[in-house]
Amino acid sequence: MQKVIILTGPSGVGKNTLGDFLLEQFPQLSYSVSATNRPIRKGEEDGRDYHFMNREAFEEKIRTDELLEWQEVYDGTYYGTLKSELERINQLNKFPLLVVDVFGALNVMKNLKFKPLSLFILPKDLEVLRQRLENRGTDTPETIQKRLGKAEIEMQEYRQFDFAIVNDDLSKAKSQVASIVDDFLKSTH
Ligand code: ADP
Ligand code: 5GP
Numbered sequence: 001m002q003k004v005i006i007l008t009g010p011s012g013v014g015k016n017t018l019g020d021f022l023l024e025q026f027p028q029l030s031y032s033v034s035a036t037n038r039p040i041r042k043g044e045e046d047g048r049d050y051h052f053m054n055r056e057a058f059e060e061k062i063r064t065d066e067l068l069e070w071q072e073v074y075d076g077t078y079y080g081t082l083k084s085e086l087e088r089i090n091q092l093n094k095f096p097l098l099v100v101d102v103f104g105a106l107n108v109m110k111n112l113k114f115k116p117l118s119l120f121i122l123p124k125d126l127e128v129l130r131q132r133l134e135n136r137g138t139d140t141p142e143t144i145q146k147r148l149g150k151a152e153i154e155m156q157e158y159r160q161f162d163f164a165i166v167n168d169d170l171s172k173a174k175s176q177v178a179s180i181v182d183d184f185l186k187s188t189h
Contacts, residue, residue, distance in 0.1 A: 004086070009158075
């Protein structure tokens with residue numbers, strides 16, 4: 001049976017933190033490695049965190065229809081889900097976990113031939129998001145401002161997802177997502 005889990009929400013809300021937790025808890029899940037043309041950050045690894053490529057290579061993947069969805073998430077910066085990742089994970093007899101931006105998630109839901117499980121992670125408020133992005137230390141003040149502007153627009157979409165979880169107390173959010181994913185993986189339809 002094909003099952004896909006989508007984790008989405010604004011940048012800095014804790015998607016990757018909760019995604020890493022789910023991957024530890026559920027060995028039947030495998031992380032879908034997205035493609036992007038953004039520069040690689042310290043500590044990241046090509047092929048593990050993203051398939052890093054230049055803009056021309058990304059645009060070629062769009063032209064050749066190799067992406068299930070893609071978004072220009074920030075000006076000039078593309079992110080997309082490779083169809084080949086879902087096939088690779090299927091071959092492993094595992095289920096893909098997609099950690100993608102909100103509009104990418106909506107497109108995955110539209111483009112898949114079956115219904116995935118979709119989780120929207122919400123912050124307590126926008127101020128908390130700002131603090132998390134600042135503490136993470138991976139973005140310039142200008143980028144943080146852009147990400148916060150986008151967060152307001154993205155948060156209006158949360159009702160379109162199966163579950164909305166507030167990531168305030170991390171251990172509480174972890175147990176909520178784990179319980180939802182557990183039910184989904186056990187379900188037979
Ligand atoms: P995203 O993947 O949504 O951009 P991250 O998982 O990278 O977000 O989280 C952003 C920052 O917030 C990270 O430094 C992470 O450790 C921290 N963080 C995540 N969840 C919480 C939480 N519930 N309380 C405090 N800090 C958190
Ligand atoms: P970052 O640059 O912080 O790694 O990610 C920036 C944003 O791009 C995040 O909101 C992240 O979820 C989103 N993103 C990562 N991979 C994909 C993808 O494959 N498709 C889409 N649409 N967004 C993605």
